[in-house]
Each structure stands twice: as C-alpha cells, then as structure tokens.
Amino acid sequence: xxxxxxxxxxxxxxxxxxxxxxxxxxxxxxxxxxxxxxxxxxxxxxxxxxxxxxxxxxxxx
Numbered sequence: 001x002x003x004x005x006x007x008x009x010x011x012x013x014x015x016x017x018x019x020x021x022x023x024x025x026x027x028x029x030x031x032x033x034x035x036x037x038x039x040x041x042x043x044x045x046x047x048x049x050x051x052x053x054x055x056x057x058x059x060x061x
Contacts, residue, residue: 006055010036 014029040051047054 009059 010033014033017029040054043049043054044051049057
C-alpha cells in the first residue's frame with residue numbers, strides 16, 4: 001500500500017468519525033494520526049521491517 005492510499009483511507013475514516021461524533025475536531029484527528037505514525041516508527045524499530053511492510057500488514061488485518 002502506498003502513502004496515497006493510506007492517506008486516502010485515513011481521510012475516509014476521519015470523515016466518518018467526524019460525521020458520527022460531531023465534536024471530533026481536526027486537532028483530534030491530527031493527534032490520532034501522529035500517534036499512529038509514532039506506533040509505526042516503534043514497530044519499525046522493534047521488528048526491522050519497513051513502514052511500507054507494516055502498513056501492508058495492518059491493512060490486511
């Protein structure tokens with residue numbers, strides 16, 4: 001999965017959350033996106049896999 005597809009999926013999820021929970025702001029979504037990137041970095045460090053490999057695995061889940 002390339003970065004464009006990941007970004008597109010994230011925007012879809014963020015939009016769905018904002019529709020369902022009207023009080024969710026862009027700041028909340030940006031914070032969550034940052035935490036996801038942080039998690040990917042930690043997984044990359046611990047497993048030695050690339051971020052692309054990890055994103056592919058997560059997408060399969």
